[in-house]
Structure formats: structure tokens, C-alpha cells
Amino acid sequence: MASKDFYKINAVREKFAGRFGVIVAMSGSAIGLGNMWRFPYMVGQNGGAAFILLYVVMLLLISLPVFITEYMLGRRSRSNSFRAFGKLSGKKVWNFAGILCILTSFCMMSFYCVVGGWTVKYMLESFTLNMAQGADFSIRFNEFISSPVSPIAYTAIFLVLNAVIICAGVRKGIERFSKIMMLVLFAIIILVTVRSLALPGSVDGLKFLFKPDFSKIDSSVMMSALGQSFFSISIGGGAILTYGSYVRDSENIVSSSAVVVGLDTLFAIFAGMAIFPAIFAIANMNGTIPEIEAGPGLVFITLPYIFQKMPLGGIISVLFFFNLLMAAVTSSISQMEEFVAFLLEECKLKRVTATIIASTVYVICGTVCSLSFGVLSDVSILGNSIFDFMDKLTSNVMLTCGGLFIVLFASWILKKEDFIDELSNHGSLGIPLWLLNVLFILVRFVAPVGIIAIFLSNIL
Numbered sequence: 446m447a448s449k450d451f452y453k454i455n456a457v458r459e460k461f462a463g464r465f466g467v468i469v470a471m472s473g474s475a476i477g478l479g480n481m482w483r484f485p486y487m488v489g490q491n492g493g494a495a496f497i498l499l500y501v502v503m504l505l506l507i508s509l510p511v512f513i514t515e516y517m518l519g520r521r522s523r524s525n526s527f528r529a530f531g532k533l534s535g536k537k538v539w540n541f542a543g544i545l546c547i548l549t550s551f552c553m554m555s556f557y558c559v560v561g562g563w564t565v566k567y568m569l570e571s572f573t574l575n576m577a578q579g580a581d582f583s584i585r586f587n588e589f590i591s592s593p594v595s596p597i598a599y600t601a602i603f604l605v606l607n608a609v610i611i612c613a614g615v616r617k618g619i620e621r622f623s624k625i626m627m628l629v630l631f632a633i634i635i636l637v638t639v640r641s642l643a644l645p646g647s648v649d650g651l652k653f654l655f656k657p658d659f660s661k662i663d664s665s666v667m668m669s670a671l672g673q674s675f676f677s678i679s680i681g682g683g684a685i686l687t688y689g690s691y692v693r694d695s696e697n698i699v700s701s702s703a704v705v706v707g708l709d710t711l712f713a714i715f716a717g718m719a720i721f722p723a724i725f726a727i728a729n730m731n732g733t734i735p736e737i738e739a740g741p742g743l744v745f746i747t748l749p750y751i752f753q754k755m756p757l758g759g760i761i762s763v764l765f766f767f768n769l770l771m772a773a774v775t776s777s778i779s780q781m782e783e784f785v786a787f788l789l790e791e792c793k794l795k796r797v798t799a800t801i802i803a804s805t806v807y808v809i810c811g812t813v814c815s816l817s818f819g820v821l822s823d824v825s826i827l828g829n830s831i832f833d834f835m836d837k838l839t840s841n842v843m844l845t846c847g848g849l850f851i852v853l854f855a856s857w858i859l860k861k862e863d864f865i866d867e868l869s870n871h872g873s874l875g876i877p878l879w880l881l882n883v884l885f886i887l888v889r890f891v892a893p894v895g896i897i898a899i900f901l902s903n904i905l
């Protein structure tokens with residue numbers, strides 16, 4: 446099954462330099478738009494602290510085990526997501542799963558890079574926020590996203606940023622960029638949070654975010670929490686598998702996974718504490734009830750308005766959108782790298798050529814999604830615009846099914862000994878066997894049953 450060619454590829458595969466590099470690259474993939482616009486909004490709307498509790502339980506029982514498994518499959522196979530499943534099982538037929546992974550990355554990038562483009566535009570604009578004085582942010586935003594050329598041009602700029610990093614390679618590009626950006630991301634989000642909390646009346650925002658309301662928890666909220674956790678920690682689509690394939694043999698997969706998932710959740714909670722206290726403080730000042738938009742509206746309509754009203758808002762705005770952009774880039778490069786690794790190894794292309802091809806494909810997919818706010822606004826798929834359809838398809842269906850497949854494959858098709866062997870670095874790490882056994886039970890039974898149950902209860 447594994448040809449000589451394959452071993453040749455394997456020999457030249459790049460690796461992350463060390464533990465810090467692995468953690469920042471994977472956290473970079475995880476921390477993204479999902480943390481800064483989706484999570485805070487979902488928490489606020491779906492029961493505050495009750496949602497956070499549910500989210501953490503889902504993480505521990507389902508999503509973290511899936512993360513560890515996807516990471517483990519990558520390192521054990523040392524191949525791109527297309528080849529990994531076939532190689533590990535010894536049966537080429539399993540490569541179909543790899544095709545699904547690559548497909549997921551297309552669907553995901555088709556809308557992600559469009560929002561990345563909007564972020565570029567808003568970051569540049571936030572330098573000149575005063576020009577928007579008195580403007581209606583909702584009209585401005587809608588005019589912008591529905592125009593035929595401008596959002597596509599920004600999407601292309603966003604992809605060029607990605608391409609430059611990917612061209613530089615795994616260590617000099619992805620790892621180096623993530624190392625700098627992760628520190629910057631955390632520094633800025635803490636700064637913005639402190640500013641936001643210092644505004645008079647901000648405590649109402651904290652109440653909105655954290656006040657537990659268990660009555661809001663139902664099966665659809667559980668599905669949203671699961672979908673959000675998969676999206677947020679980048680699992681189910683092969684990105685973590687691809688990064689895992691660049692990790693050294695000596696790395697402790699279990700502990701580095703726990704750190705990455707912990708950092709991702711911490712960042713999302715910080716983002717909530719940066720956003721809602723500011724919104725409530727400004728609303729209190731104006732004597733109005735805060736308008737909390739769903740999805741992109743929160744970041745691109747509500748926040749620019751808030752920044753305009755708040756003391757030092759100009760600087761905070763620049764910092765916030767810079768952070769959003771960098772978070773988006775460190776995430777989307779993991780998607781692009783997955784496709785590039787496939788082109789490099791399966792089509793024997795050079796890194797630069799592969800990156801140009803990947804970027805071109807994403808620009809085309811992104812254009813279709815972007816136009817769904819304009820000339821293609823009449824096109825509807827199952828009652829959704831193309832953009833919304835891609836978002837829902839990826840987050841609620843493809844990543845979840847991908848995650849389900851990954852745990853089933855690792856625990857039913859592969860051998861338990863392989864699972865334990867890889868996670869314990871051939872027994873050298875000294876992780877207690879009972880812990881690995883518990884993990885295996887989570888991967889083999891709890892995660893699949895949980896995913897299927899939540900999926901079904903939501904559909905029924």
C-alpha cells in the first residue's frame with residue numbers, strides 16, 4: 446500500500462521545531478473568527494454560564510477526545526489528510542474519507558475567506574473611523590458586502606496574506622507567524638477586555654454573558670454547543686490531522702491537545718468579556734437597550750458603533766480588528782496548508798505552485814459566497830443563501846460528521862494497541878494506562894454516541 450514514493454515524501458516532510466511551535470500553530474488554527482464573533486454571541490443568547498458549562502462538558506467528553514484522535518492520526522500516518530486513512534488502515538478505499546476532508550476545507554474556506562476579507566476592510570477603515578461619524582453602520586455594512594467587486598478584492602487580499610505565510614513553509618511560515626501572533630492576540634484581547642470592563646456600567650454586560658439560565662438548554666442548544674466546539678477547535682475537517690503530521694515523535698499529544706483546547710476556550714471567554722461589557726456600557730450611557738446582532742452583524746455593525754461612542758474607541762477599534770484579522774489568518778492557513786500538503790505530496794507540485802493553485806480555488810469559491818449577498822442573492826439552497834448554506838453545512842454537518850468518522854475509524858477500524866502506542870509514544874511517556882483506557886472508551890463509545898444522539902434529537 447505505501448509505495449516507495451511515499452517514503453521519499455515522508456523523508457522530506459517538514460516538522461514543527463518544538464512543543465511551543467506545535468501549541469501555537471494548533472492554537473492559531475483553533476483561535477479564530479469562531480472565538481471572536483460566534484462564541485460570545487452564543488453564550489449571551491443561550492443561557493450564559495449554563496451554556497459555558499454545557500460547552501465545557503461537551504469539550505471534555507466529546508470534542509477534546511476527537512481533537513486528540515485527529516492529531517494522533519496525523520502523527521501516526523505522517524501524511525496529508527487525503528492519504529492518512531488509507532495508509533493507516535492498509536486499505537485504499539478509506540482514502541474516500543480524505544477526499545471528504547479536502548472537500549470540507551473548500552466549503553469552509555469559501556465563506557471563511559470572505560469574512561476574512563471583510564475584516565481586512567474594517568481593519569483598514571478603523572484607522573479612519575472618524576470619517577464614519579454619524580454614519581449608519583448597518584447600511585454601510587450591507588452596502589459593502591453586497592457590492593460586486595470590493596468584497597471580492599478584499600477576500601483576495603486576505604488570501605494573499607495566507608499564501609505568503611504558506612509559501613514560507615511549515616517552520617519558517619506557519620510556526621514562526623503563529624509564534625508571534627499568538628502572543629500578540631492574547632496581549633491585545635486582554636487589553637481590549639480591560640478597557641471594556643473599565644467603562645461605567647460594564648457590569649451589565651458581564652451579567653448578560655455569565656448569568657446562568659438553565660431553562661434555555663435544549664437539544665438545539667446542545668447541537669449548537671457541539672457544532673461550535675468542533676468549529677472552534679478546528680476538528681473534523683483534517684486541519685489538525687495535517688498539523689499533527691508535522692509533529693515530532695517525542696511530543697506528548699494528550700497534554701499538548703489539552704493546552705490548545707484550554708487556550709481556545711480561554712480566548713473565547715476573553716472575547717466575550719471584551720465585547721459585551723462595552724456594548725452594555727454604551728447602551729447604559731445612551732439610555733437605550735443594547736441591540737445584540739447575531740453572527741457577523743455583532744462585529745461589523747454593533748462594534749464599530751460602540752467604538753465610535755467610547756473614549757479611546759479609535760485605538761481600541763484598530764487593535765480589535767487587527768486581532769480579528771490575525772486570528773482569522775492563523776486559522777485559515779491551517780485550512781490552506783491541508784490542501785497545499787495534498788497538492789505537494791499527491792500531485793508532486795512545488796510549494797509555491799501548490800499555494801497559487803489553492804489560493805485561486807479559494808478565490809473562486811469565495812467569490813460565489815460573496816456574490817450571494819449581491820447578484821446571487823436570489824439563489825437559495827434549502828432556504829438559505831449560498832453563504833449561510835456553506836456556513837451551516839460546514840459547521841453543523843461536515844465537521845460533525847468528519848469528527849464522528851475520525852473517532853469511529855480510530856477506535857473500530859484501527860487497533861486499540863495502536864491508539865495507546867501512539868499516545869504514549871511507544872510507552873515512553875509514562876502516561877498511566879487507566880487514563881489512556883478512559884480516553885479510548887470516550888473515543889470508541891461516548892463521543893460517537895453523543896454526536897449521533899445530539900444530531901438525531903436535533904433533526905427529530
Ligand code: PFF
Binds near residue numbers: 475480683780
Ligand atoms: N477554529 C477556527 C475558528 O474558530 O475560527 C475555524 C476553523 C479553522 C475550523 C480551521 C476548522 C478548521 F479546520
